[in-house]
Amino acid sequence: MKRLFNIKKTLVFVLGAMSLLAGCTKYANPPATYEDYEQNLQLxxxxxxxxxxxxxxxxxxxxxxxxxxxxxxxxxxxxxxxxxxxxxxxxxxxxxxxxxxxxxxxxxxxxxxxxxxxxxxxxxxxxxxxxxxxxxxxxxxxxxxxxxxxxxxxxxxxxxxxxxxxxxxxxxxxxxxxxxxxxxxxxxxxxxxxxxxxxxxxxxxxxxxxxxxxxxxxxxxxxxxxxxxxxxxxxxxxxxxxxxxxxxxxxxxxxxxxxxxxxxxxxxxxxxxxxxxxxxxxxxDIIKSMRFFGFYDAGQSNYANYNSNAFRARNNPVLSQESIYDVGKTGELTVDAKVKMNPTNGVFDYSSNAPFLGKNQSRTGSTPGWAFFKSGNALTFFVADGSTNMQPGMGPVSSAGEWCHIAAVVSKVNNVPTVKVYVNGIKTGEASSASFNMNNAVSSTGLTFGYFPYIFSGLPVDMQICDVHIYNKAMSEEMIKKNAERIGIPDTEISNSNLIGYWPMDQLVDNKFVNKISGNPDIAAQGTSRLLLMGNNLPYVDPGTxxxxxxxxxxxxxxxxxxxxxxxxxxxxxxxxxxxxxxxxxxxx
Missing domain, CATH: 3.40.720.10 (Alkaline Phosphatase, subunit A)
Structure with missing residues (x-):
């Protein structure tokens, strides 16, 4: 856009009109006049x-x-x-x-x-x-x-x-x-x-x-x-x-x-x-998170070294204590977290069917367990019992690299197994199945944060995760909204008996993500996860921040x-x- 520097009060000399001759008639020249007026000269x-x-x-x-x-x-x-x-x-x-x-x-x-x-x-x-x-x-x-x-x-x-x-x-x-x-x-x-x-x-x-x-x-x-x-x-x-x-x-x-x-x-x-x-x-408003990417280096632009040893995630070994995060053990389950997708080669929709948070041996067909997974710029939540699955879509999530809060609730509604999913505290999808057997939704795989090295199709997911909570009950929409509008939870809520896992994801101790719920398992990390500090742009944050x-x-x-x-x-x-x-x-x- 052009910006101009104004000069005013320019003195302009204005001459009167020259006399015109027509035949022998003569017209007197009027005296010269001077006019002082404002004019903008553009510099x-x-x-x-x-x-x-x-x-x-x-x-x-x-x-x-x-x-x-x-x-x-x-x-x-x-x-x-x-x-x-x-x-x-x-x-x-x-x-x-x-x-x-x-x-x-x-x-x-x-x-x-x-x-x-x-x-x-x-x-x-x-x-x-x-x-x-x-x-x-x-x-x-x-x-x-x-x-x-x-x-x-x-x-x-x-x-x-x-x-x-x-x-x-x-x-x-x-x-x-x-x-x-x-x-x-x-x-x-x-x-x-x-x-x-x-x-x-x-x-x-x-x-x-x-x-x-x-x-x-x-x-x-x-x-x-x-x-x-x-x-x-x-x-x-x-x-x-x-x-x-x-x-x-x-x-x-x-x-x-x-x-x-x-x-x-x-x-x-x-x-x-x-x-x-x-x-x-x-x-x-600084948000701390762990970055997970399914390749050797954050700046790598191709997948020449694409193999499971490079993945910043965890699948084995499995701790027996982690069975408390199986739907079949709890009967109900609520999982929520903050996530941010990062671009690869300038785009955010590069991954396909890539799980990044869950407890599932193989997110294909109806393999027992649960997981959030990314496909293009959209997210889906998956839960299966071995013969039946429910997969409500969540729509585009972090499709421009912004922070988002995601949540999934598994429970029975009118005695029918149902999954409800939420983005930034608002319900975006729901699925139910009368034939779904809650008791069989049990996985021998450990709880995994980041990329699943043995469960994928397409390219891996480059992303950040923090503030992960798991409850053994179907939490209310009010509570989900509350978690969507804050980072962390107060000590008074950590004592909630239904909260069975809380990982801020702001540090690694002995290569483990520390569980803030005393007595419940920390989760081992595979490879090297990287701590990042970034600006928090979740919807509840003042846009001027x-x-x-x-x-x-x-x-x-x-x-x-x-x-x-x-x-x-x-x-x-x-x-x-x-x-x-x-x-x-x-x-x-």
Whole structure:
């Protein structure tokens, strides 16, 4: 959309009409007149981005004491102190996520070589490469000029080599000097800046605002930020430039360390500032879950190594105590969970008849047991007694990668075996069979979370699961709705005698998913399940709630520069500023 810069009160010289001669008649020339009136002359306004990373600045620590220049930015910013880095928080990994628009699971960058880690299962294969945003920018918008000022030499020489010019800075003071000089003498469309003294103070003394050296480092860099902002506003063309200023950190820290996946090490802050923005603190609702995928690696785009040893799921061994989750043992059963489907090759409907949560030896025909399974973008619940099955469809579920709550209730209604299924607390399907024998719905297979390695047709399912509950009774629709609108359950409800299994799915202990119901079995995990932290977008969550992550920087910058990203790039970052366009886009002239 075109934005215009208006110039008014232009003085226009208007001449009177020339006299016309007709025969010998003469007409006197009227005196010249001058008219002062308003007119809009259209001058283009150029969008630009200044991206600044204050490495190692923990979001929650900054919130405790916001220094003056950052506080001034917040007055016209969309901002959060609750953004997060990926679960591998070393410097190269986090910078690669910010600059490539994908998480570590995909880019596999671990050190300053910026060479992807080889696939441990296929070490001779060429790893998938994810170029930096500057490479993408130079490819699709070569007229856009980018500059980099960084403390880490590898950022300039390995990661961001496509910049118009890079500057190696020896100190944060040197960073500031180079950025001020750049803004005075060059004409960047995108400038990327790295400060490191806050990180160094955290490593030496601790990542806490209560530690004087860490607090002093924050104040120092805030002063440098003020000088940079002054230089930006002093640019001769500033009036016709529309700057988005992003200030963030690559990762946090805890104690005197970083690099792990604790929340403190992942906690960052993110500020998106423009003079037209209305101030808004973005709140996040984080959901923890386990990711299961039926192939070796989350970034694998084909199934060359497709075999049961790779699957992130569990089928054997079976514990005898797990028989309490058989319909034939309980007579009634309610199962509910939160699920999120992930795309493979950009689509969500790749799997066919792939179970992911259940207790069933072979989800074919009428093999005894039960399971939720995915077919295309829809889900179905299956329960069988050996000769009869019931399979009510649930319709499309998480067909765009959103979080959803699913539930199934098996019981007798008017003495007829019946299954009811729910999505986000609303009933979406029902099936019944008078010939179904509840007593025979017993499986020798263990309870399985994730992919079923021996029960499938078509491709496996890539997904996340959390907050799993199993009751030995048919729970009311009111209770199902209640579980759909919250994460976890209070301790008072854990004591409910009908609740026989509760797995938050937020950790693995000794390679088992811990059951919060004391005395009831933990469930073993096959392979390596991966813990993920994500934004919760279940329907009950305020739609204004958003979790900003490292990979969102790429997509946000391209959005502001009005450069289209390409689907084949495989970016995972989101764009959120488009929700507020009414604040910063002028009506089309």
């Amino acid at each position: 283009p306004v150029k969008r630009k981005v200044l991206f600044i990373s204050i490495d190692g600045l923990v979001g929650q620590e900054l919130k405790k004491s916001v220094p003056s220049n950052i506080a001034e930015l917040l007055k016209t910013s969309k901002y959060t102190f609750e953004s997060i880095a990926g679960d591998k928080t070393n410097d190269a990994s986090t910078w690669m996520s910010m600059m490539s628009g994908v998480p570590y699971d995909l880019h596999h960058i671990e050190d300053d070589s910026y060479i992807p880690r080889p696939d441990e299962n296929d070490p001779h294969a060429n790893p998938v490469g994810y170029p930096s945003m500057l490479y993408r920018l130079a490819t699709v918008a070569p007229t856009q000029k980018s500059y980099v000022v960084a403390r880490d030499v590898a950022i300039n020489t390995k990661l961001l080599t496509s910049a118009e010019q890079t500057y190696d800075a020896s100190s944060d003071a040197d960073v500031k000097k180079n950025v001020v000089d750049l803004l005075e003498k060059k004409n960047p469309d995108l400038a990327i800046v790295q400060f490191k003294d806050v990180l160094n103070a955290g490593l030496e003394k601790g990542f806490s605002i209560s530690i004087p050296e860490y607090a002093a480092a924050i104040q120092k860099v805030d002063g440098y930020l003020g000088e940079i902002l002054s230089a930006l506003k002093a640019r001769k063309n500033y009036a016709t430039e529309d700057w988005l200023i992003i200030v963030t950190s690559n990762h946090g820290g805890t104690g005197k360390v970083y690099g792990g996946n604790s929340l403190a090490e992942r906690n960052t802050f993110s500020i998106f500032q423009n003079p037209k923005f209305k101030a808004l603190e973005l709140k996040s 958003i979790l900003i992550q490292s990979e969102d920087m790429f997509t946000q910058i391209f959005y502001w520069l009005e450069v289209k990203t390409q689907r084949e790039w495989g970016l995972t970052g989101q764009v959120f500023l488009n929700k507020y366009e009414v604040e910063f886009l002028l009506p089309k002239q």
